[in-house]
Amino acid sequence: MANGTRNPYYGRNLWSGFLFGLGLVAFFDEAVFHQLLNWHHFYDKSTTQIGIISDGFFHAFSWFATIGGLFMYADLRRRRALWKTRWWGGVLLGLGAFQLYDGTVHHKLMQLHQIRYNVNILPYDLVWNITAIVMVIAGSIILLKTRRQAGTGGVTNPLSHE
Amino acid sequence: MGAVYFSNRHHKHWPLYRSVLWTVGIFLAILSVAGPLAERAHGNFTAHMLGHLLLGMMAPLLMALAAPMTLLLRTLPVKAARRITNILRSTMIRILSDPVTATILNIGGLWLLYTTNLYQIMHHSLFLHVFIHIHVFLAGYLFTISLLYIDPIPHRRSYLYRSIVLVIAVAGHSILSKFIYANPPAGVPADQAQTGSRLMYYGGDLIDVIIIFLLCLHWYRAVRPRKRSAQVTWQNS
Numbered sequence: 001m002a003n004g005t006r007n008p009y010y011g012r013n014l015w016s017g018f019l020f021g022l023g024l025v026a027f028f029d030e031a032v033f034h035q036l037l038n039w040h041h042f043y044d045k046s047t048t049q050i051g052i053i054s055d056g057f058f059h060a061f062s063w064f065a066t067i068g069g070l071f072m073y074a075d076l077r078r079r080r081a082l083w084k085t086r087w088w089g090g091v092l093l094g095l096g097a098f099q100l101y102d103g104t105v106h107h108k109l110m111q112l113h114q115i116r117y118n119v120n121i122l123p124y125d126l127v128w129n130i131t132a133i134v135m136v137i138a139g140s141i142i143l144l145k146t147r148r149q150a151g152t153g154g155v156t157n158p159l160s161h162e
Numbered sequence: 163m164g165a166v167y168f169s170n171r172h173h174k175h176w177p178l179y180r181s182v183l184w185t186v187g188i189f190l191a192i193l194s195v196a197g198p199l200a201e202r203a204h205g206n207f208t209a210h211m212l213g214h215l216l217l218g219m220m221a222p223l224l225m226a227l228a229a230p231m232t233l234l235l236r237t238l239p240v241k242a243a244r245r246i247t248n249i250l251r252s253t254m255i256r257i258l259s260d261p262v263t264a265t266i267l268n269i270g271g272l273w274l275l276y277t278t279n280l281y282q283i284m285h286h287s288l289f290l291h292v293f294i295h296i297h298v299f300l301a302g303y304l305f306t307i308s309l310l311y312i313d314p315i316p317h318r319r320s321y322l323y324r325s326i327v328l329v330i331a332v333a334g335h336s337i338l339s340k341f342i343y344a345n346p347p348a349g350v351p352a353d354q355a356q357t358g359s360r361l362m363y364y365g366g367d368l369i370d371v372i373i374i375f376l377l378c379l380h381w382y383r384a385v386r387p388r389k390r391s392a393q394v395t396w397q398n399s
Contacts (some may be wrong), residue, residue, distance in 0.1 A: 043343045060329045071378045153232035
């Protein structure tokens with residue numbers, strides 16, 4: 001099986017996971033921090049204009065990413081090209097990347113809203129962003145590992161595609 | 163309904179769910195411009211916003227899913243139907259049915275309404291009031307059919323193009339909701355603007371998610387693998 005054709009959906013497994021992860025964390029943020037805990041505010045008085053615009057685009061894109069990512073997952077399944085490990089690597093990277101962007105650019109730079117109000121915010125910010133970095137690193141490790149497997153001819157297929 | 167009756171005599175039975183979607187859509191549209199909700203909308207921004215969601219988003223979506231053009235074309239005599247398809251092929255319809263045009267008419271119209279003093283003027287002019295409500299409905303319908311191809315449409319745009327425009331449109335809607343929260347339109351009390359804008363943000367999401375889901379579903383169906391030989395199992399490690 002060595003030197004066989006590489007899975008042509010190699011990249012798509014990553015993208016499907018990444019988009020789903022990005023959408024999932026945005027949904028989690030909305031459901032848990034905005035609605036259930038009521039920590040995040042819909043709008044706070046220091047919110048900048050650019051903050052609202054960035055939030056609007058991420059908000060819109062996250063819905064599309066969640067639904068589109070899942071349809072891509074279904075598409076990979078019906079093509080029997082789903083590579084779960086790589087997909088999960090993409091999910092972790094998506095989760096971490098959005099959470100890091102949200103925690104640094106949205107919360108701090110654009111002052112969209114804070115994680116919680118009337119508390120010492122520093123520990124919250126640290127936990128938030130460190131979790132994000134851990135997810136980015138974990139996702140990257142998985143993706144690099146699967147890439148190495150693919151590179152050594154581990155991903156093979158006797159029939160060339162199309 | 164008459165068209166369904168006549169059409170069923172000559173063609174395959176028109177599906178019941180399409181008639182139901184059409185009826186519910188019309189009902190919601192009427193509900194938003196006449197009756198108790200419309201009366202409350204005059205003095206209450208939250209009620210106004212609920213009416214806007216029904217008239218500009220929910221009713222157009224349901225009615226677009228009912229495939230009225232398909233029904234019309236198969237019910238009309240061939241000659242008249244051909245005349246209509248000729249109109250549909252025209253350059254004007256091509257420009258109008260482009261998702262970008264539809265988004266500008268739909269979301270741009272809303273920005274104009276809520277960020278200028280148009281909202282206040284509307285409540286003092288019957289003509290403007292009627293005009294704006296017709297515009298909200300028609301722009302909502304045009305927007306829906308420019309993204310979801312339920313009816314035959316001669317000028318088709320790619321899935322990627324439509325998806326990008328849809329994301330921009332949804333973002334425009336979300337940004338406007340938050341803008342209203344911070345800057346209530348003239349004559350609207352702050353607390354009403356806040357509940358109204360939240361309703362616009364989350365209510366809009368609910369309907370947009372249906373559109374996103376259907377667009378992705380159509381895309382998913384369109385790219386299905388056709389060759390049996392493609393059904394091989396990829397060895398992953």
